[in-house]
Amino acid sequence: MWEYLIFGVISSLITGAQCEITEVIAESGSEAVLPCECHPPSKSAPFVLWSKEGRGTVLRKERSGMRFWGHAWMQHGTQRAHSPQAEFTRGEYNLHIRDVRDDDAGVYTCKVQDRTHSVQKTVMLRVIKVSISSSPSLSGNKVSIRCNVTPWPELATTQWALNGAPFRPQAEMKVITSNRDTASVVQGKATERLAGNWTCDVSYKGTQGRATAPLSVRGIVHPNTDDTRVYAAVGSALTLPCVFSSGLIPTDPLWERLSTGSLSKPAPHLLPPSFAPSIVSSNHPWDKSANLTEVRSEDGGRYRCSAKVEGIRLTRSMQLIVAKIISNIRSNKRSPAKLTCHLSDPKEITGYEWVHVTYDLNGTQIVRSIQKGKELVVDMMTGDNLGEWVCRFHGKKGSLGNVTSELQVMSRLTGDGSSGLSHNTATVIGLFFLLLVLLVVLVQIYKNYQRRKKIFQFPALETIVHTISNEREARERHQVKK
Template sequence: MLLECCIFGMITFLMTGARCEVTEVFAEAGSEAILPCKYDPTSLVPPAVKWSKANKGTVWRKQRSGLQYWGSSWTVNGTPRVKCPHSLFEKGDYGLQINNVNEEDGGVYSCSVEAGGREVENVVYLRIMTVSIDPPVPIWGKDVSVTCNVTPWPNGASVQWLLNNRPFVPQTRITSYRDTSKSIVREKATVSLKGKWTCVVGFKGKEEHVSATLSVKGIIQPPNDNTKVYAAVGSGVTLPCVFSPGLTPNLPVWKKAGSLFKPAPGHPPLSYSSSSQLPWDKSASLKEVGFKDEGRYTCSGTIQGQILTRTIQLVVAKIESSITSKKKGSMALTCQLSDTSEVTNYEWVHVTYDLNGTQSVESVQKGKILNISQESEANRGEWVCRFSGKEGILGNVTYHVQLMSGVSGQKVTDVSHNTATVVGLSFLLLVLLLILAQMYKNHQRRKRIFQYPALETIVHTISNEREERERSRVKT
């Protein structure tokens, strides 16, 4: 290609006697490329401008009369893909703009400007850069190739790779400086290869960049092995295992600490229930966590003959209470986790509710152990232990404090109110007892009288005579 350019430039120079300048231009495939061509006009006569490509003929030209012509291969559906901004002609800028460049556009271009009997020839190398990924979206564990192409390849150029803006040193790299002109990275597709791949081409003291994004299909949630999931004793928890959308794994399996839980088709694993209806979501949920459920779990599934796995650690939290001997009614609450490797801080929060159900949260102290008094009404309600790590809050666990029978620290109004209530109830109870005693005595007396019928007749007669005398008195 270099030889072709030199011959092309020499022929142009000998035929026109023009001054020749050589420029390098790098452009990413699909972008817009600007090929420079500048000439300081010394005449008011409009110049004649011609752009051509080696072995391809005329790209674009403009006559002194103002007529323009385009090469037949530089139009798409009748619309030209190249143009020269006429607004810059007065400044001596005759640069060629090529839209949506591709690898076939790479090569040697010549710009010829003729004005006032003088002619200037500019030669431009247009090099198209691409980064291609094969296959475009690999499956985790399968082979993937990342290739850097420059067309035409600059002889003597160097190649470096960046992954997510950090230097990447591949285990296998094939570089050719001839016809193929490629730099290739071949690896096994893993999560660590995901992200932005940038090919840095060094040439003549300058660096040119071209990038592409690599996505890997597989288990996307959780993104990494040994991900910790925190849950409190008695609560529900979901162990995530989500594959890339569209990937439906065969024979999904959950395994924990040597115990194999293999679900039948359409049925969840033993002790678990499905948390989603999506075919690529194989997460498992535990309705009520016990402290014995802590440990490592493995989710696996087969995709295109490749077994994909992800390891998850369930960390269980609980609060243990104990009575301290230092002070009567004093209780110690201890926040316990099955794994504390990520925990850097403990915080105790007191949660209370008023008569309207409004929640009030108050941070009390830091530390793993909290000492409170069971006999104080101020300590009633919920006590929450929040545990945090470097990335923020990891989880929490709650303990409900029940007051003891002998409650201290009550307000005076409460004591007087309770005393009045007790006295009133006692008086009412006494009256009821007296009424019941009188009713019992009357019943016993009548019972004794009914045992002697003659006596009953006498009593009845006496009673009637008494009533007659009372009526006579009233009449008189």
């Protein structure tokens, strides 16, 4: 005790400096740094003493260099509180406390004394912590997110952030305004959109403190929000997602098609003909997605999947947007073709992009002629324009999908196809008459053959026929000589 007595007497006799209380707010579990600076730096080895109100000595350093720590600051054989020797030469005698706990909060005093002067500083350490009542929490259940500061600073301001963005109270969750000696609390029903890192920012007398805790919500993770838009091209295969948190075993899965403009009322008509549960569901019981093997134009609209988890039916709605290319190709080959990129609901579309795709002999894809706009006019007189034309559509967050049109196939069905049809018709008619003539000749040959065959069955008759024929030829020669 004599060191403290001597220190107090000397401090009263030597000119000193007393600073106001410095505020420090540290997150629970982190390392807190309590400042204590003396300028100009002492030229000799000073006496340093750190103490905490109600817990006595934290750290004491003698002028000889000997150090002593309070036994309450020992954890697993190592000191939680220390003051780096290397900082002393700069006049910095900061106290570092590792793995800060709630009971570390309070008032600390730093005293520094050398042969010429002494300095005393006071630091208030406040510990901030975010705690969650239940994490992971099942979607729809009540959850409470609490921000505690020990001791709570009166007239402090508190702000909440979710995944780095300021949190605005919603229907599911509300913020309870903090009062004296209380904490700031966010309460409500847990949903997938509220999952992530919750951060509490506290400001007090120009000092800021921050603490973060993760909230995990189990439920339907994909899609993670209602009315999610899914884009698909006509004729393509599509998977409508309905994936629950890994490890959950949903029961009684149900898919419904909703009425237009409704998120809850099922439509009276049935699901699309090619609609079927996903095969993946058999391998992963938490995956209740569905497949459409071939999307049709009339398949666009709202769908909803649901299943029971722990007695609670969880639902998720989504909207299928169908894309197709409408072609306007005239019979006149010289007229340009007009292609229009059409979507059943283009509300989120911010731009269209046309790409011409061809392939070389090795099957390598070649992309060229990128054009902007919903409509595309193609010169049919140029053979280089035939082939695949792909319409890519974009939204605010990037590409949303694409749809492909085979221009060469369509041209055969219309403009070029008309002249080709006339040429083929003439060829078919010519071949028909040729075959008819050949058939008549074959029938005549067959008749002659049958006639001769009947004559050869009577040899005597054949002799008489030859004799008559010879006599006729002789009379004809005799008439010619006369």
